[in-house]
Amino acid sequence: MADPSTYRPLPGSIPTDPGVYKFLSGTGRVIYVGKAKNLRSRLLSYFQDLSQLHPRTRQMVTTADSVEWTVVGTEVEALQLEYTWIKKFDPQFNVKYRDDKSYPVLAVSVGERVPRAFFYRGPQRKGIRYFGPFSHAWAVRETLDLLTRVFPVRTCTKGVFHRHEALGRPCLLGYIDKCSAPCVGKVSEAEHREIVNSFCSFMSGQTDRVTRDLEAEMMQAAEELNFERAARLRDDLMAVHKVMEQQAIVFSDGTDADVIAVEADSLEASIQLFHVRQGRVRGQRGWVVERSDDTDEQLAEMLQSFLIQFYSDALEQENYTLESEKKVVRRGVDQFSLTDDAPALRRPADVIPKEILVQVLPVDVDHTRAVLEGLRGTQIDIRVPQRGDKKTLMETVHRNAVDALRQHKLKRVGDLTARSAALQEIQDALFMDSAPLRMECTDISHIQGTDVVASLVVFEDGLPKKSDYRRYKIKEAAGDGHSNDVASIAEIVRRRFAKHHRDKRAMPELEEFEDSAVEENSRFAYPPQLFIVDGGLPQVNAAQQVLDEYGITDVTLIGIAKRLEEIWLPGESYPLILPRNSQALFLFQHIRDEAHRFAISFHRQQRSSRMRRSELDEVKGLGAARRSELIKHFGSVKKLKEASVDDIAAVKGFGPKLASDVFSALHPVDEASNTES
Numbered sequence: 001m002a003d004p005s006t007y008r009p010l011p012g013s014i015p016t017d018p019g020v021y022k023f024l025s026g027t028g029r030v031i032y033v034g035k036a037k038n039l040r041s042r043l044l045s046y047f048q049d050l051s052q053l054h055p056r057t058r059q060m061v062t063t064a065d066s067v068e069w070t071v072v073g074t075e076v077e078a079l080q081l082e083y084t085w086i087k088k089f090d091p092q093f094n095v096k097y098r099d100d101k102s103y104p105v106l107a108v109s110v111g112e113r114v115p116r117a118f119f120y121r122g123p124q125r126k127g128i129r130y131f132g133p134f135s136h137a138w139a140v141r142e143t144l145d146l147l148t149r150v151f152p153v154r155t156c157t158k159g160v161f162h163r164h165e166a167l168g169r170p171c172l173l174g175y176i177d178k179c180s181a182p183c184v185g186k187v188s189e190a191e192h193r194e195i196v197n198s199f200c201s202f203m204s205g206q207t208d209r210v211t212r213d214l215e216a217e218m219m220q221a222a223e224e225l226n227f228e229r230a231a232r233l234r235d236d237l238m239a240v241h242k243v244m245e246q247q248a249i250v251f252s253d254g255t256d257a258d259v260i261a262v263e264a265d266s267l268e269a270s271i272q273l274f275h276v277r278q279g280r281v282r283g284q285r286g287w288v289v290e291r292s293d294d295t296d297e298q299l300a301e302m303l304q305s306f307l308i309q310f311y312s313d314a315l316e317q318e319n320y321t322l323e324s325e326k327k328v329v330r331r332g333v334d335q336f337s338l339t340d341d342a343p344a345l346r347r348p349a350d351v352i353p354k355e356i357l358v359q360v361l362p363v364d365v366d367h368t369r370a371v372l373e374g375l376r377g378t379q380i381d382i383r384v385p386q387r388g389d390k391k392t393l394m395e396t397v398h399r400n401a402v403d404a405l406r407q408h409k410l411k412r413v414g415d416l417t418a419r420s421a422a423l424q425e426i427q428d429a430l431f432m433d434s435a436p437l438r439m440e441c442t443d444i445s446h447i448q449g450t451d452v453v454a455s456l457v458v459f460e461d462g463l464p465k466k467s468d469y470r471r472y473k474i475k476e477a478a479g480d481g482h483s484n485d486v487a488s489i490a491e492i493v494r495r496r497f498a499k500h501h502r503d504k505r506a507m508p509e510l511e512e513f514e515d516s517a518v519e520e521n522s523r524f525a526y527p528p529q530l531f532i533v534d535g536g537l538p539q540v541n542a543a544q545q546v547l548d549e550y551g552i553t554d555v556t557l558i559g560i561a562k563r564l565e566e567i568w569l570p571g572e573s574y575p576l577i578l579p580r581n582s583q584a585l586f587l588f589q590h591i592r593d594e595a596h597r598f599a600i601s602f603h604r605q606q607r608s609s610r611m612r613r614s615e616l617d618e619v620k621g622l623g624a625a626r627r628s629e630l631i632k633h634f635g636s637v638k639k640l641k642e643a644s645v646d647d648i649a650a651v652k653g654f655g656p657k658l659a660s661d662v663f664s665a666l667h668p669v670d671e672a673s674n675t676e677s
Helices: 038-045 055-063 077-089 138-149 157-168 189-203 208-223 226-244 294-330 365-376 390-412 416-430 482-496 537-550 583-611 625-636 637-641 645-649 658-668 666-675
Strands: 020-025 030-036 066-071 105-108 119-120 129-131 257-264 268-275 280-290 355-358 382-383 439-449 452-460 470-473 530-533 556-561 566-568
Touching: 030 038, 030 055, 030 077, 030 119, 030 189, 038 055, 038 066, 077 294, 077 365, 077 556, 105 138, 105 189, 119 138, 129 189, 138 189, 138 226, 138 583, 257 294, 268 294, 268 390, 280 390, 294 365, 355 390, 365 382, 365 537, 382 416, 416 583, 439 482, 439 583, 452 482, 470 482, 470 583, 482 537, 530 537, 530 583, 537 556, 556 583, 625 637, 645 658
Parallel strands: 257 355, 355 382, 439 530, 530 556
Antiparallel strands: 020 030, 020 066, 105 119, 105 129, 257 268, 268 280, 439 452, 452 470, 556 566
16 A cells, blocks of 8 residues: 555646646556646645545555646646546546446347347347337336237247247237237248337337328228227227327427436445437436545536546447448448438437436536537537426436436345355454344434434344334434434433343333334344444444443444444544445445435324324314315415405305304414404
C-alpha cells in the first residue's frame, strides 16, 4: 500500500487550467482517469488526510504510485479526452457500465426452422427478434396469450414440439386454435412463417392492416349470418385493441427521445434507459454500477460520464456495422449500390436522439451537450421533464430503475457462496468466536417525535426470517431530535432482552408489540449472536448500557451509520470501515434497509390511523357512512369547510340540526366569535 504523500506533486507545479489526469500503479498501469475544470483544485483534493476520503477514493490513492495530467483548451475537450483514455486504458477504479439485460421482453426465434414466440429475460442473442420492453412479466404473457388468438404462432419449447411431432397429434393449444400446429403438418412451415411474419409486423407497430382485415371479415360473416364466426372475430378484434392499448403511443407528437432515470443507494446505482422512437417505446437497457461516493454531486458526475460513454460507444458500434455493410455491398458492386436509404446505414442522428430526458441533470450540462452535439452533428436538448406525458414516462422509467436495483440485490442475497463469504467476513472483522448465524437489527421511525415506533428484523443464515419480525410502539419517547432516538434504542433493547438475562428465551409480552405475522403464543426464538442498531456511537453506547445492566455478554453489539456505512463498536472512538466491495458490508446494508422499511411501514400505519380521527368524530349522530357521504359530495375536507350550513343540509341524509352540528365542529373559532358578538 503506497503512501500518497510520497508522490504528491507540489501545488505550484499543477496548472489551474481544465485537463485530464491519470493515476498510475507501481507497474505503470493506469488505474483511474478523471477530468477537472481546475486541475490544481481537483488533484489536491486527493492528497488530504486519508481518514477524510471516501473509502473507494482512499483505496485508489493508496493503490496508485504516481499521477500525471494533460492540459486541454476547454472543458468539452476534457470530456472527450477522458472518454478516449477510459476506452484505451480500461482503469479499474472507473465506473464501467455493463448492461444488466434483465428486462422482460417478448421474443420470436426467427432463426429457427419453425419459429416460436416466448417470454424472455436476459442478454440478446442472434437469430431472435425482441419486442418490448414490458413493465411486468405478466404483461408479456398476457400479450402473447391475446395475440395467439389472431396469430396462432408456435409457443412451445423444442422438447414439447418434437414430442408432439413424434406422436402425430397436436397439444391443447393446437386443438383450441391458439397454435397453428406446424408440428403435425396442420400448416406448412412456409405458412407458419407467414403467420410469424405477420405477428412480428404487428408487434413492430403495423397494426392498421390487421384491424382493417378483422373488421372486414367480421362484417362479412355477419352479413352471411355466420354469427358464430363473427363473434369469434369480434373477440379477436377486442384482443388486438387491448394489445394496442398496452403498446400505446407514449408521446402523441411522435417524438424521438431517450428517457434516463437513476435510483441509487450509498453503494450502487441503477440506471434505466428507454428508447422512444416515433412516440413509442422501442427498446430498453439497464445498468447497475458501483458508486464511488454517495453525494448528489457524484450522481450528477456519474450521469455525465454515462451519457458520453454510452452514446460514444453506440456511435462507434454503429460505425463498425456501417463499415461491415459497406464491405458486403462492395463485394457485389455490379449488382448493388450504396444509397442513403439502405436500412443498415443509419446516421448519427438515428443513434443519438434530438431529445434526452433525464431525471437528474448531469454536472456541466452545457459541456455534456456540446460533446453529444459534436457526435450527432446537430443540436440536442438535455432536460428534466416537468409535466405531461414525458414526466409520466420518466416516473415509469424510475420505477423500473428501482425494481432493477432491488432485483440486483436479491440476486446477491440468493447466492449461497456470497452469503457464506459475508458471514465469514463479519466473523473476522468483529473478532467473533463463530459466524453470526442469527442477526437482529432495530430501527426507529417518527416525524418530529410523533408516532414513534420501532422495528426489529431477524436474519438467519444471511436470509430474512419474517416470522420473527417485531414492531414496537415506543412508550417512553419524549421530545424530539437525537436524544429521543438514543432513548428509544435503549427502550427497545431493554424490552428485547428483558428475560434473556434470566437465561430464558426472550418472549415479549403481547401488549408490548404488534406483529401480524406471529401467532399469539409463539416464542421469539433464541437470542442473536449479533445485534445491530441503526445509528452511530451514541445509539450503540446506549444499547450497551442496557446489555451491561442485564449482564449479557454473549451478544455482539454494533451500530451502522447511514452516511458512510460506518460500523461502530461500543466504547470505540473511531468506526470500523469495511471495503466498499465487501460482502459483509452488503449484508449489513441489506439488514439495515429491511429494518428501515419495516419501521416506516408501521409508522405510516400509526400515522394514518391517527390522522383518520378528525373534528367530525365528536359529532353526535354522524357515523362512518354519513362522513363518507359528506366527503363524496364535497370532494375533500377542505371543500367541506368552505360549505355553509345550507350546503351541508342539502346532502342526502342530513337535516338542519345535523348540518349545524357539523358546521360547528368544523368552525369552532367562528362559532365562538359569533357567540361573543
